[in-house]
Amino acid sequence: MILSSFLTCYLAVLASLPIEGHLVEDTLPILSYSFETKQDLDFDDLPDDWSRRKGPGYPQYVEVSIDRNQGRSGQQSLHIGVNGGHATIYSPPEKIDSDHAYVFRGFIKTQKLRHDAALISISFLDHKRQRVQQFVSRPVTGTHKGWVEVALGPMTPKPNVRFIVIGCHVAHNNQKDISGDIWFDDLWVGSLPQLDILNNYHRHFVDHSAEIRVSSRISGLNPQNKYRLDLELVDSMDQKVADSSLELMTNPEDVKGVANSRLLDGNNHTEVWRLHPMEYGFYEVRSKLVRDKKSILAKKTSFAVIDLVTPRSQGEFGWTISQENNQLPINELPDIAAQAGINWIKFPLWNVMASEDTQRPSRVAEMLDAFSNRSITPIGLLNHPPKELRSQFAKDWQGVSGIFTMPASFWSPSLEEVFARYTSLVNYWQLGGDDDKSFIGMRNLNNTLKNVKSQLDLIGRDTHVGIHWDWKTPLPKNTMPNSFLSINNDQRLSASELRSVLQKTDVSPGASPRWITITPLPKENYLPEERGIDLAKRMVTAKYMGADGIFADSIFDEQHGLLNQNGSPTLLFLPWRTVALALQGAKYQGAFNMPQKSTNHVFTRDDEAIIFAWNDEPTEEILYLGEDVYATDVWGRRIDLERDPETRRHKLSVGPAPVIVRKCNKQIAYWRLAAQFEKGKSKSEYGGHADALIGKNTFSQSVRGKAVFNVPKGWEVEPQEWEFNTGTGEEYRLETFMTLPSNASLGKKDVSIDFEIFAERKYSIRVNRPYHVGLGDIVVNVIDKKIEGNVLEVEQIIVNNTSPLETLQFRCSLFIPSMKRMQRFITELKNGQDRKLYYIPNADSLKGKELWIRAEQVNGRRILNYRWVVGESWQNQTPTPQQEIKVEKPIIR
Known part of the structure; x- marks a missing residue:
């Protein structure tokens, strides 16, 4: 393991690097060390003017010298013989300025290291030669036959930086190596023009109505070269929203005749890119500095277009x-x-x-x-x-x-x-x-x-x-x-x-x-x-x-x-x-039934209801939510809500991504959540069933109005329409009597109630509620398969869950379009299930068609209806080998 302080510094350096920054091969060199003879003119086996760190933990018995027989590109390199202690040696300070950015590249080779590691640091010093910034390379340890390249940068110096120093280090934690070898060679520092996108808090978060201004600071340009600044703005989906390209000239003669160019005044220039106000959302600015038609620097920053808010006092x-x-x-x-x-x-x-x-x-x-x-x-x-x-x-x-x-x-x-x-x-x-x-x-x-x-x-x-x-x-x-x-x-x-x-x-x-x-x-x-x-x-x-x-x-x-x-x-x-x-600080109230069955959750806070809705399949929900409603996606982008001019209902497009509906009328949300059936289900028996619609006046005043019950075709409801008058907070109960047709299928059926409410103004509210046909005491299920020979196998399953237990008998009929019905009989069905099979030729011709099984109770009033579409589950089934089965010959009607 390596010294933890160096590792922490290394991680900090990585986090601070430009996302698209990279080492550029043709960067202007300002400093290089290859440790050849010309860099040791006094022949003391150390590079000239380099200084070794002294003090506790840095014993001088650790050998540091030039190895004249080991080099990467030349004959020599800097060698440290590992011997149980730290060792650091620094280059002499070299003058730099804060107008440029700097990149470093070097090479390390290690032998027989287990606990120690080799690192290279770059230090920026002020005019007093005090360290202002430090950048540390990744650690190199173990045994390497070849040289390992390490790189840093681009590194941007602070304004008070005046010097640069290279450091070669041996570091470890609690455990240390008592033997091993480290070599450093071909240490190189180059300068680049400096490109910064100027940021502060207010530029990261832009008000929706504000002009966008992106400031780029460019410095360290060489008058002998031609430069161009390319800017691009992309949104959260990585789609380009805007771009700009500006030629940067240092010679007045070069500007003539060049469209969209800028003559730089001095070596430090700030360019402002102005954009019109943007829609709500996340945006990223990508900047690129091009020199002589070659990209040399790239940086990016981001901002969000929002409505600035006042913090709330409470939240989770x-x-x-x-x-x-x-x-x-x-x-x-x-x-x-x-x-x-x-x-x-x-x-x-x-x-x-x-x-x-x-x-x-x-x-x-x-x-x-x-x-x-x-x-x-x-x-x-x-x-x-x-x-x-x-x-x-x-x-x-x-x-x-x-x-x-x-x-x-x-x-x-x-x-x-x-x-x-x-x-x-x-x-x-x-x-x-x-x-x-x-x-x-x-x-x-x-x-x-x-x-x-x-x-x-x-x-x-x-x-x-x-x-x-x-x-x-x-x-x-x-x-x-x-x-x-x-x-x-x-x-x-x-x-x-x-x-x-x-x-x-x-x-x-x-x-x-x-x-x-x-x-x-x-x-x-x-x-x-x-x-x-x-x-x-x-x-x-x-x-x-x-x-x-x-x-x-x-x-x-x-x-x-x-x-x-x-x-x-x-x-x-x-x-x-x-x-x-x-x-933030909202209270959960529950969920209501949307017409297209979208998942939703309703919260309230202050005077508004907030609704989150999504659906696995894109659909359109139509319902009235209030007068001041607006919707956004999760990125904060506004979603246009169409309204029916007569009913005032909103058309809400819902898909897998949550839609957030704000400023919904809280009283209407409460009314919709409160309105429900007293029973909400009926026995699977032909005939009438009593039920009632119950709810509560959730308005802050007395209301009067009318309710109309909308049911599936063939259902008879008496009464189907009510008039009511309720005080604030008063509960209501609207009785009804429903007669289901003999062909009513088991399961949930979609029904709705239209409320016309007169409060401080007129409100038209549709409440959707499921109604369950069947109490679940008798369950019908069907599995259809295509088996060998293009035969359709229909498996009918009826489960008896009655309590107290009843012994049941049914006459079952399978209705097939344009064919004579097929019949099966169930006798003495007690607790448990009964399975019956039907076989029909030409399975492919029936795929996609609706079939219907009807089970009529013998000596009883139950009529069980089950409808399904053939072939919906075939892709998930394993083909069944043909058995000795009797295929009933169809009678075409």
Whole structure:
């Protein structure tokens, strides 16, 4: 393993690189070392003017010298003989400026390394030769026969940078090698023009009505070359929305006659690309600097077109920041979070006080205070213990529970400064991150949590302590007050799986709040559309199933995060924001039946109802929702809603992607949810059945009106129309008597009730409800197969579930278009099922046609009807070998 501080620095470098940045072969060289004889003119076996680091942990007995018999492109290289200690050697400072970007390439070869690793660093220094920035290459270890290339950049220096230094390092963690060899060779640094897309919080989130301005800063151009700046704007589906191309000239003579060109004034130029206001949604700006018709630099940034909102005071949604590093835009983060619909945020605090940046603890405190001022409750993550504390567990490390099960005297000193600084700002603390499994199934869990809480309560008040759990293990019962469970899963649960596990969890009074962590689908292997749909459905599911908290996991993660390291939105920011803002602090009311059976969930908040709807198949739902309704997709893009000019009903296009309908009339939503049948089902018997339509006046005033019952053809209803007059909150009951025809099929039938309501104005509301024919005491099912010889086999299954048990007899008829009916008889059917088979020739000619089985009870009133379409399940069936069967000869009518 390598030195952890270098590894952390390496990861930070990767996160900061331009997404499309790359090493350019024809970059202007400014610095190179091949360690040949001309770079050791004093023949001391060290490169001239290089300096070796001294001090504790860097013993001078580790050999560092020029190897005159080993080289990559020449005869020599820099060699370090591994001998149980760290070693670092630095090049002399070389002057650079902040107008250019810089790239590095070098080569490393290692032999017999197990624990040590070789790295190369690039340091940018200020005028006092103090380090301002450092970039570290990937580590190289093991045994390599050939040379391993390592590269860094483009690296953008800060404005106060004046010098560059190359460092060659040998590093390790607790275990170290006592022998081995490392060679460094062909170290090279080149300069590039610098291309930056200037960003700040307000440019990442643009108001819907605002002009879009993209600022690009270009510097370090060579007057001997010709340059062009290409810009492209794409939307969330990677479709090009706009583009621009601008020739950049440094010579006034070159501008003449060149359309769309710009004469640069000086070496540092900012170009602003102005665009008209865009539709709601996610956008990405891709910029490319072309030199002499060859692309040399590419960068991109993103922004979201939204309506800026005022944060709400309460809600279940939150974010998790699992890693604390100096790259995070902590000054902008509270404002970004306030626009994301969240009221909770987890932030790692254990190591903030140990930061090399002495101002970091104060800036974090200011950030936490800013969160609270925006109604966002911070949660302190205690997930990364200090190295000296962690190292005491060596190979036995399982997670932070090992630390907190020790006496408080063991761990509290490492947290005293953290608690003292932040408990006035943080009342919620989570022991371990959302990947720490060490508390799951632990004995004496409550005692451990109580001990930690007692230490926190010495400084703060009303502190809450939580831990990570998973769905595979039953949730702990009787946990202490003021505790919470942050529930995660290594595998991403789908919306249906999440619903299932939430149904099984304890929601009894006194149970610990269930905070659900949602990890979005990664970039790899998933399309943008399916990633957004999946995230939205899981958020809605967690909300309507009553999760106490709903957190996005690791929001800065490169694969599934919501934000880039600079605070700009990723593709998933808008789906998260759109759903969270719609449901923030809302209450779940249930679902109603849509005409085309789309899945839907209804929430209410303040004076509006919010509806989420989706359907596996694209369809159109027609229903009245209110006068001020608007709809969006999960990206926040507005969806046009057509309306019938007479009924005022909306035409809502619904498909697999959730549609979010906002500003629905809450009183109408309540009315639609309340209206239902008293029984809603009838026996499978010919004749009349009494039922009633019941509901409640959900308007804030007395109403009068009329209701009309719409039933399938052949049904008789008396009465079919009612007039009513109800006071506020008063319940109504409209009795009816239905007579079903003898050919009424079993199962759910679509019926509707049209309400014409007169309140402060006239409302026309259609309520769709299913009506069940059959009580489920007798079940009919049919399986049809095409068997060998083009014969159709129809298997009729009738199940007797009557209670008290009845012995049944049926006369069964199979009706086939243009053919004589086929009959079977069932006698003495007791508890259980009866199977009968029908065989019909010319199966292919019947595919797609509707057949009908009718079972009439002998000496009884039951008439069971079952209709189906032939061949719908054939593709899922295995062909059946022909047996000795009797195929009835059809009689054509």
